[in-house]
Every structure is written in C-alpha cells, then in structure tokens.
Amino acid sequence: MTDKQRIILKNRIAVTFAWIAAILFFFPIFWMVLTSFKTEGQAIAVPPQLFFEPTLENYLEIQERTNYTKFAINSLITSFGGTLLALMIAIPSAYAMAFNTGKWTKDILMWMLSTKMLPAVGVLMPIYFLAQKFNIYDTKFLLIVIYAMMNLPIVMLILFNYFREIPKEILEASRMDGTSTFNEIREVVMPLAWGGIASTALLSVILCWNEAFWSIVLTTTDASTLTAFVASFQAPEGLFWAKVSAVSTLACAPIVVFGWLAQKQLVQGLTFGAVK
C-alpha cells in the first residue's frame, strides 16, 4: 500500500466514524419526529414501527388544547433577553480582565466558573422568596435575569479568551488617538471580536432555550416557556409518548432552524484561535 493509499484509507475510516457519530446523535431527534406522527398505540408498539400511516392528530390536539405561540414567544423573549443582558455585563468585564490582567484574574474567573458547579436547586428557595417579595414571580423579567446570571460565567470565560487574541498594540494605538474606554470597547474590541461574540451569543441563546428547571419552577401562566410546555404533557395515568414527541418537535423546531442558519458563525466562533 502506497502512502497516498494509506492516507485515503485513513480519511475514509475517519469519515465513516464521523458519519456513525452523526447518525447516533441525530437518531433520537429522528425518532422523536417520527413518533410525533404516530398514534399513541403505534408509539408504544413492540417491535417499534418504522413504517406506518402517519397522522397529524397529535399536532391538531396540541393546537386545540394549548397556545403554542405564547410559549414560543416567551422562549424567544427570555432567551434573547437573557443573552443580551449577559453580554452587556460580560463584554466590559471580559475586556477589563483580558487587557488589565492582574494577579487575581485567573482566580476570579475560576471562582465565577465554580458557581456553575453549584446545583441550581441549592439556591431555589432564596430566589423563589425574593421573586415573591419583589412581585416578579411568573414574569419574563425574572427569567431574563436568571438566565443571564446562569450563563454569565461561561459567556465571560469564552469572551475573555477571544479578547486575549486581540493584539494589544491595536488598543494602544486607539488610546494614543484619545479614545475613551467605552468607545475603545465599542469601536475597536467588539468589531475585532465580532465572530467570537456572535458565537458566544448563539451558545447562550441555545442554553437559555433549553433551560427547564427555572422555567418550570418560577412560572405559572404568563412567562412559561417551551420547556415548561413540554413538561406539561407528561401524564401520570395515560399514554402520552406520541403527544410529547409532537410537542417536543414543536419546541425544538425554532432553535434547530436558528442553529442551522447560524451554523457558519457558530463553527467559526468556536474554532477561533484553535490553530494558533
């Protein structure tokens, strides 16, 4: 076997593994979509049915029973709102740490990241009582604040790494021109790190969109998001797999489309600086 043939063989093996991994990751989604077009009886049939007469009855029942649009709009507002708030705090903070690195910078970052290791339920009661006290329980405002705080450590860490890639000389040049700190961030740092900021924002939106714990616990009717919507279709007495599959498909659809449209930025941003 020549070297060229060996390289081709290696590539083919790698591609095969990549396909297997992709299929494994995609299969649950495929099965969820498929099940959403089955009746409850077909959904639990043994052996599982790959070919069947599809029905739209689950989607029609969801439409009849609930207001999907309201939940979707809440998800949209809280995900983008939470991300925006996180970025508003994280960009200046990451700038300060990336360009004015001090003795404790890494420790501060590590401490912030360590808050992600705290189980969410550990702070449930204080947050619940505060929300009630300030009369913001079941509001989108509350979820936006919670989501922003929840993602802040990750957003800051990623932005900190992006900002460190920016040559300091560029900032020094702008300072010599007499620009203010605010303008330096807005007109120099942000345009240079735009790909990184966009991919961080995308990641944050996805994390917010999929968040279930807080949205189930801190909302009742007004601010409930799609994750609470999905959870509401579980039944203690009665079959619900087909309906839950349909509602999950509806909940996933917007973020899948969004991710598809933004995949170039996402991949670009996440691999930024990886080959330095």
Added chain:
Amino acid sequence: MKAIRNTALCLTLGALSATAATAGELTIATVNNGHMVEMQKFTPHFEEANPGITVNWVTLDEGTLRSRVTTDITTKGGQFDVMTIGMYEAPIWGERGWLEALEFSDAYDVDDILPAMRGGLSHDGNLYAAPFYGESSMIMYRKDLLDAAGMTMPDNPSWGHVQDAAAAMTDKDNGVYGICLRGKPGWGDNMAFLSTMANSFGAQWFNEDWTPALDSPAWNHAVNFYVDLLTNYGPPGSAGNSFNEILALINEGKCGMWIDATIAASFVSDPGQSKVADVIAFAQAPQAVTTRGANWLWAWSLAIPAGTKQADDAKTFIEWATSKEYIELVASENGWGSVPTGTRQSTYDNPNFQEAAVFAEAELKAILSAEPANSTQNPSPYVGVQFAAIPEFQAIGTAVGQQMTAALAGEISVEEALEAAQTAADREMSKAGYY
C-alpha cells in the same frame, strides 16, 4: 433621545414584570390526565355560564405539581386559586388550615358523592376537596388466555389463585407474561400497590404506638410473594414499570393480568387504544388472609388554598367541575363511556353509563369496599389504605419503595430490604416525635 430610551426601557421592564393576578381570573393547577384534559376543553362552557370569570390552566407532571402546590401553600405564595390534589393531602392540609372548607348549595347534592370519597377528602366533618374523578384498584385480566388455560377468575380471588393463573398464562416464548405489577419506586408508585398487597397479607405500616411494623412476618410474606411472582411470571424490567409502562404492555397484549387503578379499565377496554380490548375482564383485588385494605382508594380532587383572593370564584368553578351537570355535559359531547367516574352514585345508577362502561360494576364495588379508616386486619392508628395520612409518610413511603425496588431487581434480599425500610421508617418517626 436619552429620555426616550429610558422611558422605553421602563415600559419594557414594566410590561415584562406585569403579573397576572387580576379579579375574576382563576389560575388552576392540574395534571395531564385524560379527564383533566377534557375539563380544560369544556372550560368555555363554564366561562359562558359565568361571565366575568376566566380560567388559566397550569398543567404540570404529577411530581412537579405536588412540589409546586406544596411550596405555594406553605409559603402562601398565592399562585394558584384551585389546586388538583389527592386523598393523601386533603385531610392533612385541611387539618392545618391550608385549605378552605367547601360548602355547596343543595343543588350540588353533596350526598350523591360516594361516601368513601367524601370521607377520604374530609377532616373533622368538613369537606376540603371535591372529587373530580376517583379510583380504587382491581384485577384486569385476559379472559382468552385464562379460558385457554382452562381456568376461571372468581370475583374475589385469592393471591394463591392469582399466582396459579399467572403461571398458566405465562408464555415467555411468545412474549406474554402472566402478571404485570408496579415496580418503580415511590409512595404513589410501587408502594401504593404493595401497601394494599401487604394489607391483605395482614400487614400494616404502623403499630398502635406508631412504631413502624415493616419487620413483621406479614410484610415479609407479602414482599417475598410479590418478588417471586414478578420474577417468575412478570415481564423483564419490572423494577422500572409503573402505570404507563404496564398500560403500554397490556395494550400490546403482553400481560395476562394487571392489578392497578380502576381508571385503567377505560383504557384497556377501549379498542382505539388496546389490541386486547374485547377480551379484557375484571375482578376484585386479590386477598390473602383478609379482604381489608386489599384495594386502594384515591381521588383526584379540586381544592381551594386558604388565602386566595378568588375563593368565591374558585368555589363556583369547583361546584361546576364536580357536579352532575358536568358529567352530563361530558356524556352529551363525548359519550357516557368518557365521563369521569368514581365520584357520584348517580353516575353508576345511570343506565346509559352502565351500558357504555363494561367495568362500571366492578369499579363501583371496589370503591365501595375500600375503607380508609379500617384498612388493616389488626387495629392501626392511621387513616388511609395505600398510605398513612400523616405528613411523614411521603418520605417514608418513598424510602421504603426504593428498598422494595432494589429487592425486586435482585440487588438485595427481601429481608435486607425490609430491615433497611424498618430502620428508615423508625428514624423518620422518631425524628418527628411520635415516640
């Protein structure tokens, strides 16, 4: 420009922070069971008949509902005006003053509610929750398999007979298992069933001095019987099975017998859901040494948390949703086979219902035979059939349930499981100051 920006920001935050609690707007917490889903669909009828009251539904899964309503009621959160609760919570919360006592007009005919249901949802003679649908437990079995085995099922079978029938119906080569029972841990899951089984073997949760009685020979006998039965004639993975998993199995024709909530009868006898609908028959829950406590009693009920600002509107809603007229409304739209059952004598007296529901007679008999205040062979200090109506039971039942599942899965022996269960229950009761 700055002023406009600030105003816009304030308006946005104001809009985002706006809360829903407006007059005439009821927020009702419920679970996603079929009858509750139907109730949501019929809500426009209520709103039309009661102008000025609108209804917001919050549907949660059972575990989340329990924790949410418990948190709301203990912190006086006021998030819900009507709550869906069970027979376990109603008397305990009523005693603590967490629920409004319910008093209805004569037209509501409170005496029509089955006495067992009324008693289980009351404390000190006050009704604290109105039953929306109720259930007991009974045997649902494949008559075709039993006939093929040359056996019959008496109306009140013994556990020995059930074991023989399970053995005769089991055909593992064809994926048919003689008996399917709950195995998933939880006070409302495997322990709901196991408590009734233990009752019929002469066991009880607590002695008269409130010391746990899980180390008794009766518990040992009952749990060993349960584990052997499922190991020999049950489907693989029984330790993970609860109501829905077994419902799926029986609808696919994989179970010869199932002992569970009477509400399941309407699912397994529905040709739209079940492949074996036309061969399903019913019998009373099996007995060993006594019939006392052999079948459970439960009601999904509607209650009003104390302190709600919409108590009158909430009562109006409950009166509508649990009335005879509501049952007739469901019957007129969906047929008598789809009405919520287990609550009113008038439903069972109705010839149309008797004709539509093949399980009606067995279900009523099971419900009427359940006595929460007298559910054990020997005297016991608690009320409740498949639970003891004390606040500590939830934790004890779940801890014991985990041990029983471990025994069923073969991780530990029945003796080890019961010993650990007794220790856990003893610790909890001692900590709570019962002795």
